[in-house]
Amino acid sequence: AVVSTQSTFLSSGINAEYFFKQWYQRRVRDVKSLQHLNLPTSPYISLHLANAMQTEIIEQAMSSSTTEVFTTEPSTSVHLQQPPADTTQSNYVKIIKSIGVTSVGDILPSVVDHIVANTNKIERSELIQEMARKLKDEKIMSELIKNNLLSNMLSQLLEIFSSETSQSIQFELMTIICSLPKSQLTEKLLSRLHSAALSSSPLLRRQSLLLVLKTLPPNVSLKFLLAYLDDDDPRVRSTAIKHLDKAASTGCDIPFSVYHKLIANLSDCYDEVRLSSVRLLPHLVRQHRHEHIETAGSRTTTLTHHTFVQLCLLMRDISTNVRSEVARVLGLFTDVDPEYLKQTLDKKLRSSMRIVPAGSKMKQEYASGRVWGGDAPIKTVSGEIYLFDPAGCGAFVHGMEDEYASVRTNTVQAMCDLSTACPEYGAESMPHLVDMLNDEIQGVRLLAIQSLQLISENVLLHEDQLETVMSVLEESNVEIRHSLHALLSSCKLNSQVAVRRVLKGLLDNLKKYPQDKSSIYKCVQGVGNSNANYVALLAPEMLSKHPYLSQTEPSTDDTSYVATMILVFNAAQHNSVILSFFHGYTPKHYVYIYSLLPELVPQLPQVHKILKTTESSSNIDSIINSLNLILKQFFNLCRNGGNMAAMTKTLENIEKIQKCSSRIKPQTKYASLLVNILLQLFKLKNLDRKRMANGQHRVLSKIKDVVYDLCLFETGFKGSKQTAIFAKLLKFYFLQFLNEHMIMKVTTEKDLAAYRGHLLTFSAETNTTLPSQITNDRHFNMFQYMRTRSTIVNSDITHSRASILSPQTNTERVNEFPAHLSYSVNLEAETRHVGTQSLAVQVTYPGSREVVCQPEVQSQLSDYYQSTVFLGGRAGWSDPGMVQLSLVTEYCFPEHEHCLAVLWGQERVWLEISEGVELKIHPRPAR
Secondary structure (H helix, E strand, O other): OOOOOHHHHHHOOOOHHHHHHHHHHHHOOOHHHHHHOOOOOEOOEOHHHHHHHHHHHHHHHHOHHHHHHHHHOOOOOOOOOOOOOOOOHHHHHHHHHHOOHHHHHHHHHHHHHHHHHOOOHHHHHHHHHHHHHHHOOHHHHHHHHHOOOHHHHHHHHHHHHHHOOOHHHHHHHHHHHHOOOHHHOOHHHHHHHHHHHOOOOHHHHHHHHHHHHHHOOHHHHHHHHHHOOOOOOHHHHHHHHHHHHHHHHOOOOOOOOHHHHHHHHOOOOOHHHHHHHHHHHHHHHHHOOOOEEEEHHHEEEEHHHHHHHHHHHHHHOOOHHHHHHHHHHHOOOOOOOHHHHHHOOOOOOOHHHEEOOOOOOOOOOOOOOOOOOOOOOOOOOOOOEEOOOHHHOOHHHHHHOOOOHHHHHHHHHHHHHHHHHOHHHHHHHHHHHHHHHHOOOHHHHHHHHHHHHHHHHHOEEOHHHHHHHHHHHHOOOHHHHHHHHHHHHHOEEOOHHHHHHHHHHHHHHHHHOHHHHHHHHHHHHHHHHHOHHHHHHHHHHHOOOOOOOOOOOOOOOOHHHHHHHHHHHHHHOOOHHHHHHOOOOHHHHHHHHHHHOOOOOOOOHHHHHHHOOOOOHHHHHHHHHHHHHHHHHHHHHHHOOOOHHHHHHHHHHHHHHHOOOHHHHHHHHHHHHHHHHHHHHHHHHOOOHHHHHHOHHHHHHHHHHHHHHHHHHHHOEEOOHHHHHHHHHHHHHHHHHHHHHOOOOOOOHHHHHHHHHHHHHHHHHHOOOOOHHHHOOOOOOHHHHHHHOOOOOOOOOEEOEEEEEEOOOEEEEEEEEEOOOOEEEEEEEEEEOOOHHHEEEEEEEOOOEEEEEOOOOOOOOOOEEEEEEEEOOOOOOOOOEEEEEEEEEEEEOOHHHHHHHHHHOOOEEEEEOOOOEEEEEEEEOOO
16 A cells, blocks of 8 residues: 555655554554544545555554565664655654654654754744644653663753744743753753843743752752843843742842842842742842942942831832832831831921031021011031931821721831830831721721730820820721720820829710620720829729718629729729728628629739738649648548549539639639549449440440540640650550450550650650550559649649620520521620630530531631621521520540540540520421
């Protein structure tokens, strides 16, 4: 078929003999690949002839004789360096497409020669694209590297790149080079590519720059980056500066010569160049902090001050992104002289920023008006030197007046950072930050409040500023109100009128937002501690003390009265004069409020003397000692196998101790949970073996209860390192107990060994001591270890808990909603010693079905949780039902507690840390 149709194929430009010879040598075993060979049709070749020839080739390929001939033929490398002159480039591309992995490594080097020899731009592009597709194959790439053909190909490709006039083909060649392995791209080859790219289009220069950065380490690629800083195209310059910024952030040293180029780039017409230059400048200043720059008048200034002034000029840049980034970067210059910082708050150049030579005429700020034009303000003074560019004056004022919220936000944050580092500047910036409380954007107002709170310890809040601050109390956003309460609690006021205004505003706020009671109580506590002398002047007014008339005794259930008394009691510990204004009933009210809110009310020994009561730190210590004594007696009972009635009596004794003082509530909760866990283990140990075998599901249920309590014991209570190690020892004792006393083997020696290893690792990391029974791999006697300890409960134990403020339990109101929809509940809670981000809401539906949801936290306050929960009944209910909402925190079992996860049935457990609130809902069925 080949010979008989040779003349016909030649007329169409195809060398059939050459073509099919190559096909026979490499593709005879894969006949299906012929279907992908699209034989070209032309007026000289009929479709019938092409189909007939294709059929005949297939028949020959499938014949056994043909197969035998070509399988026994020795493999020879196929090289197309000298193809027939009548083979066109487009057909040559099709030949490459048809060749498989086994032989493409031999043909690709010759493809480069064909690219060089061909003069047709389109055909060269097709060859390069096809070669790029072949090089993406990992097998082909490994074959080229194995035969040492890739390095020669790279050199030829770079020669083509240098001599190529078409930018599209150059870009395709660059793409091929970028796809090659890093190990093949040497610095010498990249230098050649870099030199060739400098004379090409901006797009190729940027591509070559990215290739250099991708291949070489930062310290080697630095010289390539510096060469692109003076590029004509702004996109190339911005790319180079961005990668210089990345290199500087990783610790690479940037030469000081780059500084002047960056300062010049600050006035570039391209936004990205200015933006990337602003981001790089802080790194450069940090590396060359001790360098000096020559300014006008042959004076020198430090690099830090010179950069700070240059950045202030950009606060009126046309680009919003540049202004926002400049405001952020200015906050990093915490070591700038205070005089320079103060100039950012004044649009006029300060006298401290000018140097007037001797004998020069001083500048007048205002004309007297006595002589017409005679003493008008002088615009310039001969020889005057400016330390601060007048165009950059009032940089932060411009930032606070900016129309974009992102610029104002970064400006406020920068002022806060600089004020924290420089108290002198903080006093100057406080009035400006107070003005930002009137901003229209809620986020800016919140940031201004938080910034004022950080600097309020060093400055006084004046009465005119106080009016602006108190107006924010009317905000509907709870996060802003609570932040403002924290600000007022830390502020120092400058008069008794200001204290009266704050108290009145807080009491009005308490009536309007009763759910803010806890936050307002903390606020008045701080106000009393910070302004005790002014509170003493107002004490008769606050206590309703009249010189002639006796007042009725107020109710301690009145939240406004309780807030006022918290303020007075906290001020009384600093100024004892306030005690002389107390009514006869005030000491009794003090004792009640102290027992109700011990963390907000201080100890006043004078009041205790009046009532002949004792409440001191020594008394708290004695109560904790009594608690430890009760626990040791309980351990003796457990060790000696005491009766259950005497052991259960321990829980009642702990509850009685808790009533002595609410300040030891965490310690009593800790002791109560510990006793409850050991009691459950004691009950499991005393179960009859037959009952245990017959009621395995009940035993497993009790074991799950112990696992829950153990996780709560470790997560819910924090304290010293000994407290943490004791919680882990208790878990180890539980695993040992299950392995020794349970008929059904729920734990193994492997589980004990894994947890023992964790104990040894934890002890080494925290530098704590373990019992010798653990370190020597012996049986651990928990009760003997407890008896040897001097104290079990310490005063530093904290309890992770939460208290739901809203909604409150309401079993009378029925919340109806369609069954196909959901009912939203806004939940607010106060938290203690627990992160709000780790909290979730557990909903218990009728039938004990529990659903745990983690809604998005709507507040960023540390001790406040706010979210929205959606309730649904899935289907219509015939009658209303009760649902319970409670806050839970997540505990994930680590790898060494895998056996506990198996016992629990899940990889995590949700621990309830708040009391539940009940609501009645009724999903109405569809009518």
